[in-house]
Structure formats: C-alpha cells, structure tokens
Amino acid sequence: MPVAVKRPKIVQDILGRVEALGDDPYQFLRDWKARNDRKIIACLPMHFPLEMIHATGMLPVEMWPSNERITIAHSYVHVFYCGLSRSIVDDALQGKLEFLDGMYFYDQCMQARGLPFVIERNTPIPNIEFHHLPPIISNPDVVKPHLKWNLEKIRKSLERISGKALSDDAISQSIKIYNKNRKLLQRLYRTRKKNPGLLRAREIARIVQASALMLKEEHNELLEQLLPELEKLPVVPDNRVKIFIVGHFCHPPRFDVMDMIEDEGMVVVDDDIYNGARYFALSVNEDVNPIDGLADKFLDRSLPCPTRIDNEVNWGQYVKDKFHACGAQGVINLLAKYCPPHQERYVDIKRELARNNIPELLIELEHEAVSLEGLKTRLQALREQIEMGVK
C-alpha cells in the first residue's frame, strides 16, 4: 500500500538512497572506504561507545544481517543461534567483510560471546576484540568505576588500531555530532507521529538503519535535507488501525514483514525496536568528562534493555506505558527467533498486555523464510480483533 501523501522528488531520492544502502551495505562501505581512505570498525549493535571510534577518524558501523541464505556458517555455529549472529559469521567466512579493519564484540548475549573466537580463527579480518561492558546495571555506583576502566581499555585499543592518540576533546566533539543525530531522529519521529501516513514503517527503519552504517556527519546532512521537506507536507487523516511495535532489540527487523503489517490495513505509530526509537532515545551528557558521559548513558536505567540486567525493570509495565503513550490500538511483538534476551522478557510483556486487554500478536522471525501466508492471516485476525473491539 503506497503512502497517502504525495512526496517531492528529494524525499523519494533520499528514501531510495537509504533503501539501497540497507540492501547492500557491503558495496556502500567498500565505496566509502575507497573514497575516504579511512578505516572501518564493525561493532555489535546497541551498547558499544561508537563515539570513541568516530573520534579516531575511523568509521564505526553496527553489524547487520545479510539478506541472503546462511550456508557456510552452519559448519561453524549451531542452527539454533539467532539470525544476526549466524549471519555475521556467514558474511565473515564468505569474505564479504574483508573491508573491515576490526570487529568489536562485547557481552551482549551468550551467542555474541563466542563469535570473536569463531571469526578470528577462520577469517583474516584483523583486530577482532572482545570488550567487557558489564551486563548488570542494577547497582550503577558499583558498576561505573569498572565500566570506566573498560572504556579506557577500549581507548587504548583504538589508539593502537588507528595509530594516533585519542583525546577527551576529540571524544567530546564526536559526542556532539552523535547527539545531534539523535535530536534529528527524534524530530523525524515527532513528524511521523503527527502525520503517520507520511512514511512507511519500513522507510523509517531504513533511515535509522542508515544512521548505524553511515558517517554521522553524512547522516545528519541527509536528515537536515529530509526533515524540512517532510514537515512541509500536509497532514492526511489516517483511519488505519494504529500499531505499536516492540522487540528486535538488536537484530534489524524483517522489512518485508513491516510492509505486510501496513499492507494489512494497519499503521505503525511508534515503536520500541533498536532500528527505531531505541536507537536515539538516550543522549550523552555533554557537560561532563566524555568518559563519564558515555558511562552514564550506558548505565541510564530509563531505557531498559533485555541484555542489561536491571532488577527494578518491570517489562510488562514498560511496554504497557509506551503503548498507552503513543495512542496505539494494538501491539506487535517482533521476536528474532532464538534471541533469548527478548523471549525471556516476552513472558512478562505478554502477561501484562493480556491482563489489560491490550490486543497483541507475537511474530517470531527467522533469518530464513517465514510463512508469509500464515502471517497474513494472523495479521488480519489482529486487525479484525481491534476493529471489532474484541478484547
């Protein structure tokens, strides 16, 4: 279903660019590297302090799943690992990541923990490193000194790879550029909230995904061109069923599934996915020492993450509050199959939504094919349930 608003060429062009980038990040990054003669470091998504990499002049990118079938990786990792981890191994083994100058992993989840061993042993990619970013944040005062110790260790590693000193000033400059990006993305979301028919859910997610793959200055520029154009467009009344999407905490979503949600007469009005609102929800405090600022963002408990343990988080309540705040009529949980951190939190999310009669659908997504026919029927059922007010 096309969007209801007629969009100018410049908007269409930008959307075309981010779609192509997300579709083939390999070519985009190879070209970028050739043009700029700068190193590229890939990190596991979500919590790595990318600002520090950026401050060295290298390009930090967050790892992504390929859109091809996984083949060779299955001789190295089990089939019951999430699509993202299997895909990273597959890409690395197939030589598709040969342009990388390093890969940073951290204790994001159990699957992520072993990946550096497999990749280091079987590929020529240099600088495969594992850094400890504490998985428990319930006691920030106890955690913070240790976290800062690890951030300093990352600084040393970056100095070695980049061959130059990494000063606090340089990190502060990068923090400013990253915070600007967060503000621009927040503005994008506000615009979408006022006018949900303006962009498809896929397009929004592609814009965010591009931020994870581009140099932040270039992405800021892109947003600065895009936003005024979008903000000029007329608000079109939208009577579709309003949906709030949750999940995909680190794994980018399946874009075909996002299309299908909207093709079934629903509109995504807000989300809590990593390639979405979670990506820019927290900024780094610019008024303190940059290492403190980065540590404080990591330890900020206002945006719970299933891979960071905080005993005070009530996941059911968190999702319910977000759902009510965005005015949606139903929730879709997008669960990357074999993602233990999410599936364990789903227990509480499901219970709380059911207790409050909030219509909810769980979609387990595999890297491999999902039965789109079956999914279509389930989406129709959700929409009808909401339309008929069936609780």
Place this chain on the structure above:
Amino acid sequence: MSDVKVKRNELESLKWMGKAIDEYFAEVRRAPEEGKKVCWHIAVPGTLMTTSQGILTIMHAHVAAYIGARHLMKEVFEVSEDEGFLSNTCCYMRTFVGLAMAKVNGVKLPPQIDFPLPDLINCMGECQEQFTMAELLSHKTGAPAIIIDPNPSGCVTKEDFDERVKYLEKQLKEVAIPMIEKVSGHRYDYAALSEAMAVMKKCAILRNKCVALQAHRPAPMTLFDLGVGLAPFIVLQGKPGTVEFYERFLAELEDRVAKGIGAVPDEKYRLYWDNYTMWRLLGVVGRELINHHANIVIGRYPLAFYPDVELIDPENPLHSLAECNVSMLKTLYPHWASEMVNDYVEKFDLDGLLMPASPTCRMFDIGQHDIVDACERKHGVPGLIFEGDMVDIAFFNEAQFKTRFEAFLETIDARKKWRRG
C-alpha cells in the same frame, strides 16, 4: 531401545551422596517451620556465600538435574508454559522459575521437588539467562535478589584478570553481603565462611586427585560419577562428612587402579564430554556408551567447580572467592576451552570428543565446531556434535544419535588403525 548388554561397575562410595542430598533437601523443606531462611541460588559460583551463613540453599542446575534424572519435568514445564515461556527458552530457567510459579500458583508438585519459596535469590551468573532467571524469580516471588557479575569475559592480560577479581570482590562486599545480612538478620560471619572454605579446599584437593586417576587405563570412574560427587562444591559446601566422602571415593578409585578395574568393563573407547551433564539423556546415551565399551573419562563441566586449589585461601575468603570464580569460569569461553580440551586429549589419552549442544542453552556450545576442528588437526581425534538437552527430552533424537554414534566409533577405529600405521 537397546538393552544394556554390559554392566557398569558401580562405585560403593557414591551411595553416601544420594543419602546426603536427600537429607539436605528434607532439611530445606523443613526450613519454614524451623524458622530458617531459604536461598535459591543460580549459577556455579557463590553458593558458599549463603550456605556458610546457615541459609539453606538450593541451586538451579542441581535441582534441575535432580528433577531431570527423576523424569519429573513434565509438571514443571506445564507451569512454565502457562507462564508464557517459549519451548526453546533455557530449560533450567523453565524448570527453576516453573517450580517457583507452581508454588506461587498453588499447583501441587511431587513431594521430592516441592521446595519452600525463597527468602533470598542469589546469582553470580556466568550466563545472561542466569541473571534474567534471578530477575524473574525475584519479581515472581517477591524475594530480594543479589545479581552479580563474575564473568572473565574480555580477560586477556594479567591486568584484565586483576581488574575482574577486584570488581567481583567489590560486588561481593557491596552488593551481596549487605543483602545477606539483611535477610539473615545478623552480621556476616566471615569466620564461618573461612571454615566452610577450608573444608571445601580439602574436598577440592581430594577431588583433583580422583580426577588425575582418570589418566589410567582403564579409567576407574566415569565423568558422571564425578558429577554425582559435586555436591560438596555446591550445596553441601563445608558440611560434615564431605571430606570423609572424598577420602572414601579416592580410596575406592585407587583400589580400582591398583587392581586394574575400570568403570566400564573392557574399556575400549576413552571419550571427552563437552557441556553440562545431560541427566535426562543419561539412560539412553549411557546404554549406548556401555554397550560399546566406551567411557566418558573427562569433561568440561564438573571441573568448572574450584579446580585451582592453590587459589582457595580460607584466610582471605572474599578475595579468594573472587579469584577462584573468575579463574574457574574461563573454561566457559571457547578459546580457553579449546586449549583445555587439547590438553585433556594428551593427558587422558582420549580417542574422541562427544559434543552435545542444547538448543535451549548457549553456554558451552559456542565454538564447539572449532574446538573439534582444532583437536582433529592437532591430534587426529574426531568429535561428534549432536543435539540434546539437560532436561528437555524433546530436543533429542534417539535413533539419530545411535546411528551417528556408531559411525563416530567407526571413525575412531579407523583413526586408531591409521595412527598405528
């Protein structure tokens, strides 16, 4: 289902352990009426923190193994399924949280697995699922939770190791102890911790001597015998009788070595077992092993319990606990595990590696393919990777295992011939 054609030689000394555990669990069940506190502990390290303080402690993997070995999971899994857990969620989480929820919801459980709800949850988890399990248990039972991070992830240099030990010690002091004091209602008794640690150290020294005897041909015990003997490192830490148990255990093994008696009659294949002991599969897998005169001589998991006896220092208990734990958890990481397995192949004269992988647990199976590959290249010793689970039988295909296991033994035979020239 194949019959057992060959009979394993049982160890007399191990019988004490079954009785000791039953008695201990009975004491745990009596705790509420006797006014004692109960802790539900998650993870390998750290039970000593509460057991030494008179807090009756049960441990997740131990309880799950107990339930699995007695085929009592069905009732518990039904509860966890009702709670909304997906079937490929960590089986220990489904078991432990399922047990708690059964109690909270008033579901009647078989008496052997009916434990009082916790007054305290303690987790020094080596895996994310353990942290989450503690969080869920705390939310569902209302008991406070200690959740601390002992992982050596990212440790490469001595400087890293020292920082990790410092961090763990700080967490023990600033997070664990204040909470234990609050729940127990009295000041933390460091002398009691030291005493329990001293007893555990004696057990660990004896246990390591037992393990060393496995280098003999035939090996006097199976790895699973060693697994049965783990309780002095989990919930019976520091308890009377544990040192004497290990003395009897060692004496029996030495006697076997002197007389040339193996755990498996006519031992033909000496194998390594990766991963947890899959208690629920032991019937089927054990039958296959014994019928082919194969013994699991050594493995990764049972040796994750305080192997570095020189680090156990009762005079300096918190620092020592931190050091022991950071050190012992290293084997959970594939690069260290790979080195360890290669060492074992030489030290224990192994013929092959059995590498079970559970779709519900990511702890040991990361890097298994590479560990096997490294071993094949270095020693020409093959490995068999197969799916199973500690308690959920749904993930195990018996017929497929038997076929693949037989083919695996044929590969070992061929390699042996080749090595002999």
